Amino acid sequence: MSTLATLDLLxxxxxxxxxxxxxxxxxxxxxxxxxxxxxxxxxATGYDVVLQMAQDWTTFSSAEGITIPRPGPxxxxxxxxxxxxxxxQRVYRxxxxxxxxxxxxxxxxxxxxxxxxxxxxxxIDRGSCDIAKDFARRFPxxxxxxxxxxxxxxxxxxxxxxxxxxxFEPPDTEKWxxxxxxxxxWADATLKARAGDSSDSGGVVNAILHLNDNTAEELxxxxxxxxxxxxxxxxxxxxxxxxxxxxxxxxxxxxxxGLQERVRNDPTLIPRLIEECLxxxxxxxxxxxxTRRDVDVAGRQIKKGDKVGIFFAAANRDPTVFExxxxxxxxxxxxxxLAFGAGVHRCIGSNLARLQIRVAIEQLLARLSSFWMPEGAxxxxxxxxxxxxxxxxxxxTRTS
Ligand code: HEM
Numbered sequence: 001m002s003t004l005a006t007l008d009l010l011x012x013x014x015x016x017x018x019x020x021x022x023x024x025x026x027x028x029x030x031x032x033x034x035x036x037x038x039x040x041x042x043x044a045t046g047y048d049v050v051l052q053m054a055q056d057w058t059t060f061s062s063a064e065g066i067t068i069p070r071p072g073p074x075x076x077x078x079x080x081x082x083x084x085x086x087x088x089q090r091v092y093r094x095x096x097x098x099x100x101x102x103x104x105x106x107x108x109x110x111x112x113x114x115x116x117x118x119x120x121x122x123x124i125d126r127g128s129c130d131i132a133k134d135f136a137r138r139f140p141x142x143x144x145x146x147x148x149x150x151x152x153x154x155x156x157x158x159x160x161x162x163x164x165x166x167x168f169e170p171p172d173t174e175k176w177x178x179x180x181x182x183x184x185x186w187a188d189a190t191l192k193a194r195a196g197d198s199s200d201s202g203g204v205v206n207a208i209l210h211l212n213d214n215t216a217e218e219l220x221x222x223x224x225x226x227x228x229x230x231x232x233x234x235x236x237x238x239x240x241x242x243x244x245x246x247x248x249x250x251x252x253x254x255x256x257x258g259l260q261e262r263v264r265n266d267p268t269l270i271p272r273l274i275e276e277c278l279x280x281x282x283x284x285x286x287x288x289x290x291t292r293r294d295v296d297v298a299g300r301q302i303k304k305g306d307k308v309g310i311f312f313a314a315a316n317r318d319p320t321v322f323e324x325x326x327x328x329x330x331x332x333x334x335x336x337x338l339a340f341g342a343g344v345h346r347c348i349g350s351n352l353a354r355l356q357i358r359v360a361i362e363q364l365l366a367r368l369s370s371f372w373m374p375e376g377a378x379x380x381x382x383x384x385x386x387x388x389x390x391x392x393x394x395x396x397t398r399t400s
Pocket of ligand 1: 054062066081082083089093233234235237238239241242245282283284287312338339340341342344345346347348349350352353
């Protein structure tokens with residue numbers, strides 16, 4: 001294990017189990033640690049400090065981005081709502097939240113199940129697959145474009161692979177840049193097409209399109225590129241994250257066949273399994289903020305302008321909050337994990353994520369009577385937009 005001075009927690013080389021060991025090492029230094037490198041930043045790893053910072057948007061702002069380093073807004077404009085503070089951020093949330101409540105989404109449960117089944121059909125006769133590549137990485141985008149956006153088939157065939165490239169290809173490659181441009185064009189075209197459609201068809205596209213109708217007079221209206229970013233971020237926020245969690249759950253069920261049997265026999269345990277896997281391996285482990293005023297936190301003096309890294313992943317394994325924090329335990333008394341963040345920016349897609357992950361696991365367990373990783377199989381991990389397994393070789397028997 002490297003010492004903290006040389007350990008780069010933002011390195012894309014730090015993958016899989018090594019990442020969690022590094023985080024534990026950082027947490028041992030205390031709940032808030034100054035890290036050299038990447039221009040210097042405070043690393044918040046204690047549960048209480050993480051929660052406090054995530055909730056206090058007046059002190060810890062998202063308006064200068066949530067990643068470091070971040071190109072200036074002239075190169076990459078700030079994203080609405082992710083890189084925007086209230087009150088403008090609240091306009092988006094007020095308008096779009098109602099489209100993504102558990103109640104609003106409940107009518108999609110059976111169509112989502114059908115999407116899962118159609119993807120399982122593509123590999124079930126083979127007796128083996130790569131569950132990350134053949135299923136987990138395809139499923140959330142298919143749900144999003146087909147069922148949330150209601151893309152016509154032709155458009156779906158074009159945009160779904162683009163979304164996968166953005167999420168899973170290394171940034172700053174030509175393929176990735178082309179994909180970013182492609183998604184932007186798709187978002188612009190989708191908003192324009194809906195603007196010209198006089199029937200009020202509802203849904204997230206309409207909600208975003210009408211953001212300016214509900215902007216108070218004193219607030220700056222949303223420019224076209226901001227509206228497009230508000231649509232793009234639903235794609236970029238939703239696919240890699242849900243895919244990672246599905247991969248983690250399948251890996252856990254392979255590594256503990258007793259657990260697989262238990263959950264197969266009692267699918268009501270699936271929601272608890274999802275929460276435990278979200279807690280143990282949140283796919284978005286860290287977000288950054290910029291400090292707006294001098295402030296004391298956990299006995300440390302944070303200066304105006306300092307960057308802070310909020311490690312949801314470390315908070316989720318804080319031993320003062322979670323007993324035996326590194327163990328998967330379906331009997332935990334509560335699930336106050338921070339995988340979806342906290343405060344005003346708490347994930348807008350958490351209901352969709354929970355629904356689609358549950359349905360995916362239900363269908364995999366229902367249609368594969370047993371699954372395991374072949375002897376010597378290697379799980380690959382990616383540390384791109386979402387940390388998680390990128391390749392999981394799987395063998396299985398199917399239910400008759
Ligand atoms: C397991 C799946 C998911 C996880 C773990 C996750 C995690 C997160 C986290 C931690 C944040 C807070 C960011 C911050 O504090 O700066 C967030 C925000 C966000 N997520 Fe998710 N997410 C998931 C799925 C989704 C889905 C399915 C969508 C789209 C439908 C989505 C869209 C967004 C958006 C737009 C934001 C920004 C909200 C705001 O700034 O107000 N996410 N997500």
